[in-house]
Amino acid sequence: MWESLGLDLEAHDQLLQVIPPAFGEVYMQQKNRPAEMEYFDFVISEIHGLRIQELQEHKARGGKVVGAFCIFVPEEIVRAAGGICVGLCSGAEIGTAQAEKVLPRNICPLIKSFMGFKLGHVCPYFESCDMVVGETTCDGKKKAFEILNDYMPVHMMETPQMKREKDKALWRSEVRDFVTEMEQFTGNNVTYGSLKRAIQDVNGKRKVLARLAELRKNIPAPISGKDSLLIEQIAMYDDVDRFTGQTAKLCDELEERVRTGAGVHEPGALRIIVSGTPMAVPNWKVPHIIESSGAVVVAEELCTGLRYFENTVAEDGHDLEQQVDALAKRYLDIDCACFTPNAKRTDKLVQLAEEYKADGIIHCSLAFCDPYLVEANRVEKVLKEHNIPLLRIETDYGQEDSGQLKTRIEAFFEMLAAKKA
Numbered sequence: 001m002w003e004s005l006g007l008d009l010e011a012h013d014q015l016l017q018v019i020p021p022a023f024g025e026v027y028m029q030q031k032n033r034p035a036e037m038e039y040f041d042f043v044i045s046e047i048h049g050l051r052i053q054e055l056q057e058h059k060a061r062g063g064k065v066v067g068a069f070c071i072f073v074p075e076e077i078v079r080a081a082g083g084i085c086v087g088l089c090s091g092a093e094i095g096t097a098q099a100e101k102v103l104p105r106n107i108c109p110l111i112k113s114f115m116g117f118k119l120g121h122v123c124p125y126f127e128s129c130d131m132v133v134g135e136t137t138c139d140g141k142k143k144a145f146e147i148l149n150d151y152m153p154v155h156m157m158e159t160p161q162m163k164r165e166k167d168k169a170l171w172r173s174e175v176r177d178f179v180t181e182m183e184q185f186t187g188n189n190v191t192y193g194s195l196k197r198a199i200q201d202v203n204g205k206r207k208v209l210a211r212l213a214e215l216r217k218n219i220p221a222p223i224s225g226k227d228s229l230l231i232e233q234i235a236m237y238d239d240v241d242r243f244t245g246q247t248a249k250l251c252d253e254l255e256e257r258v259r260t261g262a263g264v265h266e267p268g269a270l271r272i273i274v275s276g277t278p279m280a281v282p283n284w285k286v287p288h289i290i291e292s293s294g295a296v297v298v299a300e301e302l303c304t305g306l307r308y309f310e311n312t313v314a315e316d317g318h319d320l321e322q323q324v325d326a327l328a329k330r331y332l333d334i335d336c337a338c339f340t341p342n343a344k345r346t347d348k349l350v351q352l353a354e355e356y357k358a359d360g361i362i363h364c365s366l367a368f369c370d371p372y373l374v375e376a377n378r379v380e381k382v383l384k385e386h387n388i389p390l391l392r393i394e395t396d397y398g399q400e401d402s403g404q405l406k407t408r409i410e411a412f413f414e415m416l417a418a419k420k421a
Contacts (some may be wrong), residue, residue, distance in 0.1 A: 036250035067129035079198035081182035087236030091280030095120025209309040220263020225297020270295040278303035337371035346382040360389035
């Protein structure tokens with residue numbers, strides 16, 4: 001199957017030799033994990049197996065696979081047109097030499113990663129895609145998608161940089177154009193009925209993730225932050241209905257844990273919120289350092305986190321036009337750092353710190369990610385006004401800075417513990 005996809009089998013084998021040991025070290029050494037995490041462990045063990053086979057079977061039946069890197073891409077529309085929307089690999093250093101032939105060396109690791117995965121023919125999800133949907137959330141991605149279009153079809157959605165009425169009108173037109181694009185690309189009409197079902201299905205996924213997030217407000221936390229992040233990462237490429245059902249089973253188990261007071265960490269462990277740039281598989285470095293240093297991550301104010309699922313699409317549209325408007329409204333409500341001003345994001349962090357009883361926030365930005373690196377200034381200013389401790393860190397996908405990060409994070413925790421005492 002991998003050979004038929006045109007993968008570089010040698011490079012792909014090297015990747016598969018890295019992920020299982022890393023996963024084992026980060027995840028399988030945890031104590032008192034929920035039993036229902038077994039499903040999500042299985043998904044990772046079959047990350048380039050079962051799900052890829054399902055995508056190929058879908059394509060064999062005439063279906064289309066559409067890839068995306070950003071939560072601004074309305075997966076409901078892909079689903080309503082009979083396609084499958086999958087999140088793509090962008091969380092590891094891979095194909096660097098190939099990527100740097102077309103990209104600057106000093107560019108966001110996420111951008112270099114997705115280009116390396118494609119040019120290196122390493123990612124079976126990428127090779128399964130009939131199209132990638134790009135967006136203009138940052139200049140680096142915007143220009144990289146132009147280059148990616150030399151190698152495969154790319155449809156671009158213009159994400160506004162502000163949220164005025166004229167920006168909302170622009171975004172509504174982009175969402176409507178995306179409906180037309182998917183209809184032409186798949187050969188299937190997006191109907192009121194098909195879009196209604198798709199909205200309900202994806203809302204179901206968001207609601208079960210919101211249920212999981214709500215359970216993490218309890219003390220002690222019934223699940224680790226690393227496990228929660230893994231679930232949120234898997235949500236972006238797993239089968240929607242299956243994922244929703246399995247996550248609901250996990251939440252049932254967690255509710256029982258909350259009832260009995262069972263937690264996954266030592267009593268009195270510091271409660272931390274992680275904020276900043278997304279953490280795609282297999283980028284687990286910072287949460288692993290945090291939790292192996294004695295704290296527990298209770299929420300992720302990330303695109304691979306709350307921003308992915310915190311709002312649902314209104315389901316009361318009476319025709320296709322109202323449904324598209326509801327989709328546009330929901331997606332533009334995302335608090336990405338691409339927006340200016342973006343006070344809603346900083347206000348939300350203050351609210352989250354209170355709701356999750358957080359002792360501190362760690363703002364983690366990928367190197368050269370200008371939107372989040374610069375907006376960290378606004379985050380720090382607002383949190384300081386509310387006496388919420390913050391640690392700002394900048395990193396990449398390499399492991400070379402792990403020791404330095406651990407030293408800084410542990411010093412931050414010492415400060416928090418002294419304040420709490």
